[in-house]
Amino acid sequence: MEKRKLGSSDIEITPILMGTWQAGKTMWVGIEDAETIKAIRSAFEAGITTIDTAEVYGKGHSEQIVAQALSDVRDRVVYATKVFANHLKYEQVIEACDRSLQNLKTDYIDLYQIHWPSGSFNNEIVPIEETMRAMNDLKQQGKIRAIGVSNFSRAQLEEAAQYGRIDSLQPPYSLFWRKVETDAMPYCVENNISILAYSPLAQGLLTGKFSSGHEFPEGDNRRDNKLFKGENFVRAQAALDKLRPIADRYNVSLANLAIAWLIAQPQTNAITGARHAKQIEENAIAAAVKLSPEDLAEIDAIGRTVTDPLENEPLMWDWS
DSSP states (O other): OOOEEOTTSSOEEOSEEEEOTGGGOTTOSSOOHHHHHHHHHHHHHTTOOEEEOOTTTTTTHHHHHHHHHHGGGGGGOEEEEEEOTTOOSHHHHHHHHHHHHHHTTOSOEEEEEEOSOTTGGGOOOOOHHHHHHHHHHHHHHTSEEEEEEESOOHHHHHHHHTTSOOOEEEOBOBTTBOHHHHTTHHHHHHTTOEEEEBSTTTTTGGGTOOOTTOOOOTTOGGGGBGGGSHHHHHHHHHHHHHHHHHHHHHTOOHHHHHHHHHHTSTTEEEEEEOSSHHHHHHHHGGGGOOOOHHHHHHHHHHHHHHHTTSOSOSOSBOOO
8 A cells, every 4th residue: 555654754654544443442332352453453464554543542442452453563553642631731641652652562652642632521721832842752752753633623733833843633534524624624735734534434424334214322422423313314315325326437335435535635544443354454445546536526526415514513423
């Protein structure tokens, strides 16, 4: 799989990354460690060498699973992890990084990201200058190679960049959720900041596998996803019907089409999660799909029938 530069760093990432939120098990159901390890390993074998995790995913469990899957090939993979919004004071960042290093069984983290802006989820507000000072010190010490942020608006990203080099932004971004395009993306393009899109399949909606009336079990975070509710879901189903003929022309799945469209956008890479090895192997195929300019434009227009009516807020879930 082709590699791309992460921002202005010397780190090379794959345009498709393996996401491991589900590996932590929290807010997911039916996840088995052995299957997750197999899926992560299959991602590596399919050419996906960039793995995204976070300390908050199962309180370090996801990081530990990543280590079990990839420790023997550590020199050939890129680890990206995150510090949560409750650990943004200087000493807390340092301690969180050390825990992640231990969980990942490594002496350096390639990309260390601020998971949510200060104050998120009613956590204490910490000046970004203090958090960035810790990140810069970790970078200088060689514990991390690059600094990223996640779920930041353009204004928050610009403020963070005043205190150190930011090489990536991780927003929710898919054909069905496109807030970043009108907010932070122009700044990222101008300043060579890589976009690492999470939920690139809108939590599975873009696979076309969920029909009307589908009920997620208790504990599955998709119960709160706005795209699976009411008129949003109806519009999504109509859009999927229009996307299917395009996918058929390329002889790929709807998921592959959605990922291929996404990684063709400026600065954009896709973080794809998977419960099973087969899912990630299928997702990897999208890296080889080259869509024509005409088809990119048509897919774009179809996606807007879903995204244009959505209210102007960055969070995909009703977590109030």
